Every structure is written in C-alpha cells, then in structure tokens.
Amino acid sequence: METTYSLAKQNIQISNTESNSAQGLMSPTTFRIAQIENNTNCNWRCWFCQNAHYDVPKTQHMDLEFFRHILREIRSVYTPRELNVISFSVYNEPTLDPTFKEKLQIMTDMGFSYWFLSNGSGMTKELVDFLIDYPQNIYDVRLNIPTMDEEDWKATTGTTVKMMYKQYYELCYFFERTDRLNFPITVMVNGDGSDSHKKTFLSVYEKFKRFNNIQLSMTGLVDRAEMLKGVKTDKQSMPHSSVDYKGKKLACGMNYFNNLYFGIDGNVYFCCHDYFQKYSFGSVNDKPLKELIESDERAIQMARFNDDFCSKCTQAIIV
Numbered sequence: 001m002e003t004t005y006s007l008a009k010q011n012i013q014i015s016n017t018e019s020n021s022a023q024g025l026m027s028p029t030t031f032r033i034a035q036i037e038n039n040t041n042c043n044w045r046c047w048f049c050q051n052a053h054y055d056v057p058k059t060q061h062m063d064l065e066f067f068r069h070i071l072r073e074i075r076s077v078y079t080p081r082e083l084n085v086i087s088f089s090v091y092n093e094p095t096l097d098p099t100f101k102e103k104l105q106i107m108t109d110m111g112f113s114y115w116f117l118s119n120g121s122g123m124t125k126e127l128v129d130f131l132i133d134y135p136q137n138i139y140d141v142r143l144n145i146p147t148m149d150e151e152d153w154k155a156t157t158g159t160t161v162k163m164m165y166k167q168y169y170e171l172c173y174f175f176e177r178t179d180r181l182n183f184p185i186t187v188m189v190n191g192d193g194s195d196s197h198k199k200t201f202l203s204v205y206e207k208f209k210r211f212n213n214i215q216l217s218m219t220g221l222v223d224r225a226e227m228l229k230g231v232k233t234d235k236q237s238m239p240h241s242s243v244d245y246k247g248k249k250l251a252c253g254m255n256y257f258n259n260l261y262f263g264i265d266g267n268v269y270f271c272c273h274d275y276f277q278k279y280s281f282g283s284v285n286d287k288p289l290k291e292l293i294e295s296d297e298r299a300i301q302m303a304r305f306n307d308d309f310c311s312k313c314t315q316a317i318i319v
C-alpha cells in the first residue's frame with residue numbers, strides 16, 4: 001500500500017483534497033501575467049532566495065496613484081483576455097505593504113485577478129476577515145512554507161521560532177475558513193528533492209492535513225540563472241546543472257518574455273530571476289507602456305539579457 005512517505009519518496013505530490021491540480025510554481029505559465037513590485041522588503045531570508053545572499057533594497061512601497069497608473073497602462077496594451085492576472089511577488093513579502101488591502105480592492109474594481117504568492121506571515125486574522133467580508137478577485141493563493149520544524153526554521157527562513165508559532169496560529173485561523181473564501185490555497189514546501197526535503201514536506205503535511213481544501217505541494221528549486229549556484233544549508237543544497245548557451249539564440253522555456261515585470265519605480269524588465277532588475281527597457285513613469293514595448297531599446301536589452309543572463313539559465317531553450 002502507498003503511504004504518504006512512499007509517495008513523497010517517489011516525488012508524487014500529496015494532497016488532502018481529492019483532485020490535485022496544484023503545480024509547482026516553476027512550471028511554464030500558460031497565460032500572460034504582470035508582476036508589479038508593490039513593496040521592496042521581505043521579513044524572511046529563505047536559504048534558497050537571493051534575499052539571503054545579496055544586498056536587499058531599501059524599504060519602499062508603491063503609492064496608490066502610481067499603482068493605478070501601471071494598471072491603466074497594462075489595460076491600454078492588453079485586453080482582459082490577453083492579460084488579467086497580476087502578481088506582486090518579486091523578492092518581497094507583498095503583505096508587508098501598508099496599502100496591500102487597498103491595492104487588492106483597486107485590482108478587483110478594475111477587473112484584474114490577483115495571484116497571491118506569500119510566505120504567509122501576513123495572513124493575519126484581520127486580513128482573513130477582510131477577505132471574507134470583502135471578497136476580492138483572487139486567482140490563487142500559494143504560500144511558501146518551507147518547514148514547520150522548530151529545529152530547521154531559523155536556518156531555512158532566517159527568522160525566529162517565535163515567528164513560526166505566531167504564523168502557525170494565524171494560518172490555522174485562515175485554513176479553518178476556506179469554505180468562506182473564494183480562492184484555492186496551496187502550501188508549497190520548497191526544497192531540493194532530497195530525503196531531507198521529503199521528510200520536511202511530510203512534517204508540514206502532518207501539521208496541516210486536518211484542514212479541508214488545502215493543497216500541499218512538494219516543490220522544486222531553480223538556481224535562477226546561477227545567481228544561487230552553490231547555496232545550501234546543512235540539510236539541503238540548491239540543485240544545479242551547468243549550461244552555457246552564450247552566443248546561441250534562446251527562448252524562455254517558462255514563457256516569461258510574454259509577461260511584464262514592473263519594478264517599484266515603474267521600470268519594466270524581462271524576468272523575475274533578474275534580482276537587481278539590471279536589464280530594464282525604460283519606465284512607465286517616463287513613457288507609455290505601448291511605446292516601451294515597441295521600442296528599439298527593448299530589442300537591444302532583450303538581446304543583452306539573452307546573452308548575459310538566459311545563457312546561464314536551465315530554463316532557457318535554444319531555438
């Protein structure tokens with residue numbers, strides 16, 4: 001008989017709902033999204049994230065008028081059929097933005113749908129009650145909870161065990177109310193696929209299995225075009241396979257070139273792996289989005305990005 005542990009050993013996703021449609025975040029997107037950096041700060045330092053290994057930006061959040069401006073710019077180029085899903089998740093924790101709820105309401109009012117990626121630390125009773133009382137257009141909630149083990153917590157997330165318990169009780173409040181919420185929820189346990197990852201996954205599963213309608217998913221990691229090459233904890237290490245596609249014409253296997261990535265100042269760039277947003281082709285603060293998308297500068301930066309960055313990425317495809 002299959003046990004949950006044997007399923008995890010075979011890398012089969014385990015779910016406590018009957019049909020499991022959850023996919024790892026690193027599956028190619030089949031629809032176009034816009035990622036908007038609503039705030040720049042994160043309260044965690046996950047071992048598998050650039051935030052733990054590079055300088056972090058100073059804390060800023062986007063004001064509501066500029067946020068509205070970006071959404072209007074998106075609508076001036078793409079119809080709702082072409083682009084309707086917005087994510088905030090760069091290398092930040094979106095719920096730390098003091099205007100997070102207002103931004104949700106603005107997106108809902110304009111007909112956009114929000115892809116809610118979060119470490120779950122901001123899922124307070126207040127936010128959950130807000131989502132029940134004022135239902136928002138939320139496409140999907142995916143929580144990055146890479147462990148619930150006291151011993152591993154600090155090395156995995158860079159925060160205190162006290163924070164883990166605070167978050168656990170708040171998540172229980174959230175998960176107890178799934179029948180009053182209008183979106184699916186997945187808990188993603190990121191890791192390297194090793195036995196240690198599988199055990200961690202099962203311990204998170206044990207903590208949350210009593211809740212109905214929550215997907216639990218064992219998800220893999222990428223080294224983000226080698227920016228995370230060689231990073232590890234005492235139990236897990238970043239998977240790596242070397243690629244050198246320099247000089248080759250490349251396409252993105254994740255379809256990221258279909259997406260739009262907006263930095264906090266409205267700068268537009270190509271891919272979420274570009275931690276420092278170095279390959280920007282201008283800002284919607286200066287020019288209409290349509291002009292930026294059609295500009296020579298975009299083509300020039302894209303060729304540079306392909307050659308310098310995608311050439312080290314395992315998600316690139318030679319065309």
Ligand SMILES: C[S@@+](CC[C@H](N)C(=O)[O-])C[C@H]1O[C@@H](n2cnc3c(N)ncnc32)[C@H](O)[C@@H]1O
Pocket residue numbers: 025026042048049050089090091092093094117118119142143144188190220221222223224228
């Ligand atoms: C960078 S985080 C920002 C949002 C939020 N702080 C969070 O952790 O969900 C966006 C997504 O990237 C995922 N992620 C972070 N590092 C990753 C890596 N090296 N490989 C694959 N996914 C990763 C997280 O699990 C999360 O779903």
Ligand code: SF4
Pocket residue numbers: 042043044045046049050051052090091092093119144
């Ligand atoms: S993965 Fe998310 S929670 Fe973890 S450090 Fe990065 S941005 Fe923060």
Ligand code: SF4
Pocket residue numbers: 225251252253254255256257270271272273309310313314315316317
């Ligand atoms: S670095 Fe390039 S190939 Fe890799 S995910 Fe980003 S856009 Fe795609």
